[in-house]
Amino acid sequence: MAGSNGSVPTLDVENLQTYFFTKAGVVKAVDEVSFSVQPGKVLGLVGESGSGKTVTGFSIMGLVDEPGRIAGGHIKFRGEDLVGASEDRWQQLRGNQIAMIFQDPMMTLNPVLRIDTQMIEAIQAHENVSRDEARQRSRDALGQVGIPSPDERLKAYPHQFSGGMRQRVSIAIALLNKPDLIVADEPTTALDVTIQAQILYEAQKLCKETGTAMIWITHDLTVVAGLADEVAVMYAGRLVEHGSVDDVLDKPLHPYTHGLIGSVPSRNKRGKPLEQIPGMTPSLLNLPPGCAFKTRCPRADAACETAPDVTKPDGGHRLLRCHHPHLDELAEVPA
Amino acid sequence: MTVFIIRRLMQAAVVVFFMSFLVFSGVFVIGDPVDILISDEADEEDRERAIAALGLDKPFHIQYLRFLGKALQGDLGESFIFEEPALLLILERMPATMELALFALLLAVVLGIPLGMWAGLKPDSVAAKSIMTGSILGFSLPTFWVGIMMMMLFAVMLGWLPSTGRGETSEIFGLEVSFTSWDGIRHLLMPAINLSLFKLALVIRLSRAGTKEVIHQDYIKFARAKGVSRNRIILVHVLKNIMIPVVTVIGLEFGGLVAFSIVTETVFAWPGMGKLLIDSIGLLDRPVIVAYLTIIVFLFVIINLVVDILYSILDPRVRLQEMKA
Numbered sequence: 001m002a003g004s005n006g007s008v009p010t011l012d013v014e015n016l017q018t019y020f021f022t023k024a025g026v027v028k029a030v031d032e033v034s035f036s037v038q039p040g041k042v043l044g045l046v047g048e049s050g051s052g053k054t055v056t057g058f059s060i061m062g063l064v065d066e067p068g069r070i071a072g073g074h075i076k077f078r079g080e081d082l083v084g085a086s087e088d089r090w091q092q093l094r095g096n097q098i099a100m101i102f103q104d105p106m107m108t109l110n111p112v113l114r115i116d117t118q119m120i121e122a123i124q125a126h127e128n129v130s131r132d133e134a135r136q137r138s139r140d141a142l143g144q145v146g147i148p149s150p151d152e153r154l155k156a157y158p159h160q161f162s163g164g165m166r167q168r169v170s171i172a173i174a175l176l177n178k179p180d181l182i183v184a185d186e187p188t189t190a191l192d193v194t195i196q197a198q199i200l201y202e203a204q205k206l207c208k209e210t211g212t213a214m215i216w217i218t219h220d221l222t223v224v225a226g227l228a229d230e231v232a233v234m235y236a237g238r239l240v241e242h243g244s245v246d247d248v249l250d251k252p253l254h255p256y257t258h259g260l261i262g263s264v265p266s267r268n269k270r271g272k273p274l275e276q277i278p279g280m281t282p283s284l285l286n287l288p289p290g291c292a293f294k295t296r297c298p299r300a301d302a303a304c305e306t307a308p309d310v311t312k313p314d315g316g317h318r319l320l321r322c323h324h325p326h327l328d329e330l331a332e333v334p335a
Numbered sequence: 336m337t338v339f340i341i342r343r344l345m346q347a348a349v350v351v352f353f354m355s356f357l358v359f360s361g362v363f364v365i366g367d368p369v370d371i372l373i374s375d376e377a378d379e380e381d382r383e384r385a386i387a388a389l390g391l392d393k394p395f396h397i398q399y400l401r402f403l404g405k406a407l408q409g410d411l412g413e414s415f416i417f418e419e420p421a422l423l424l425i426l427e428r429m430p431a432t433m434e435l436a437l438f439a440l441l442l443a444v445v446l447g448i449p450l451g452m453w454a455g456l457k458p459d460s461v462a463a464k465s466i467m468t469g470s471i472l473g474f475s476l477p478t479f480w481v482g483i484m485m486m487m488l489f490a491v492m493l494g495w496l497p498s499t500g501r502g503e504t505s506e507i508f509g510l511e512v513s514f515t516s517w518d519g520i521r522h523l524l525m526p527a528i529n530l531s532l533f534k535l536a537l538v539i540r541l542s543r544a545g546t547k548e549v550i551h552q553d554y555i556k557f558a559r560a561k562g563v564s565r566n567r568i569i570l571v572h573v574l575k576n577i578m579i580p581v582v583t584v585i586g587l588e589f590g591g592l593v594a595f596s597i598v599t600e601t602v603f604a605w606p607g608m609g610k611l612l613i614d615s616i617g618l619l620d621r622p623v624i625v626a627y628l629t630i631i632v633f634l635f636v637i638i639n640l641v642v643d644i645l646y647s648i649l650d651p652r653v654r655l656q657e658m659k660a
Contacts, residue, residue, distance in 0.1 A: 093562070126562055
């Protein structure tokens with residue numbers, strides 16, 4: 001996958017381990033996660049709640065708080081390893097070259113500061129520009145994400161915006177300094193579908209036009225199908241399957257991915273009960289030994305007592321971590 | 336806004352009315368000022384004359400109505416002791432108390448917010464734990480005892496600061512103030528610290544609790560994700576949020592600071608209105624007591640009003656029109 005078009009990937013994560021050292025024990029929120037994102041491409045990071053998606057995002061932003069810490073691996077941003085980088089270096093990158101959009105738009109804007117204050121500070125944190133110029137750019141950014149009468153809206157406080165509008169504002173803030181990489185943590189989950197569609201469209205356009213790479217964290221496979229170029233499926237802190245969107249969604253190999261796709265309602269399943277994955281995500285504090293998914297997996301057997309290694313089932317760039325993948329999918333002609 | 340203020344002032348009038356009735360009847364029940372005011376040697380005729388002159392021969396309701404009638408014209412009566420208008424007497428002493436209370440409040444805010452924020456940002460550090468232990472002492476040690484101990488240490492043993500009185504004062508806009516001269520500041524320092532200790536502990540606790548809550552909010556993480564510097568996050572994003580509860584409580588507590596400066600004023604012989612009140616209660620000088628409490632009630636009402644207005648400035652989500660006054 002690396003070097004598919006010869007360029008350096010915007011982000012290359014290798015064997016990332018982010019652990020939380022709590023009193024109850026070590027929580028391996030992210031364990032040996034590797035992926036990379038090329039300029040202008042969108043990686044969909046999919047998984048259930050508590051699978052480590054958000055912590056992966058925060059790790060890339062250098063925003064993992066105590067008692068969490070990056071315990072191993074590399075986060076290479078345009079070739080520069082950021083693991084162990086100084087706080088000053090992080091501060092230079094954050095919001096400037098790497099931006100993040102948070103999940104809950106109701107919580108991401110400071111309730112007591114005006115929108116202009118919150119936008120201008122994001123520009124002035126990285127560039128020595130006048131307030132007027134920063135304001136001008138903020139206004140343009142609001143216009144870009146489709147906020148009507150941006151001049152007036154700049155003077156408003158967050159509570160005067162609806163949830164969708166607030167998320168647009170935080171997207172506008174993420175775009176302010178034209179970052180090379182955007183980590184979007186379920187940015188459309190709290191929004192209604194029409195706004196979601198608009199934002200997805202804008203995001204896609206942005207990546208195409210500016211070459212911004214994007215990591216789109218979500219649990220919504222339909223969003224991934226429409227937006228992402230590649231998809232990585234996370235389960236209990238590990239990547240279990242990784243490949244291009246077409247491959248993974250059409251021919252899921254891992255039983256977990258299989259289950260996820262099976263549980264998406266669609267027209268041709270009308271009237272039939274939805275398949276579901278039995279059980280719940282295991283607590284990261286006491287993961288079962290071996291494959292973490294074995295307690296819920298219909299294919300689990302004795303072999304699953306040992307943790308599966310990463311394999312390349314089709315010999316290409318697809319990656320898989322399973323003893324009993326649905327290899328029959330590879331043989332089938334996609335419907 | 337105007338409606339809001341008018342409604343508030345009308346409520347204040349009602350409160351003052353009830354309060355005056357309670358205090359008036361309270362003091363009436365406590366004792367007869369005649370016994371204190373008129374010397375035992377005075378003959379019966381002198382006694383009668385004096386009682387009639389003070390209006391104390393009339394039944395309670397007549398006395399009260401007479402007081403009310405005069406109060407509506409701005410006359411709260413004459414002190415039995417000083418034979419001066421009670422209001423004037425109190426207003427003369429007010430600047431001293433106000434100076435003391437404001438200085439104490441300033442100390443509490445200027446020291447309390449940084450200490451509290453520090454304790455909230457690094458809750459596990461030794462400094463934070465010492466600050467919090469100190470604040471418990473501030474809460475629990477009685478003011479008069481701390482005052483006496485301070486006096487013993489700084490005035491008697493070390494001899495650094497004068498123990499009593501107000502020192503040199505000068506006039507600013509017709510008000511006597513002591514902070515303009517070094518001698519005045521030396522006199523002011525100990526009583527102000529003594530009075531501020533309790534509020535300082537309160538501000539520390541509020542700031543710490545606020546900081547600990549705010550620092551974990553998503554918007555702080557988002558500000559960090561924007562690359563905003565740590566200093567700006569603390570001084571703008573965190574501080575502005577914790578100011579909301581701090582200003583509210585401090586504002587409301589300011590009335591208490593003025594009212595409870597009585598103890599500090601008594602310990603340090605500070606010539607403020609609290610000391611006047613204590614003396615007046617001892618002498619059953621009813622007009623002064625009633626006038627004092629009326630002023631305190633007004634003060635509370637005005638402070639509440641100012642706090643509400645400040646609150647709406649600090650927290651954009653609050654608008655005065657929506658507030659039920």
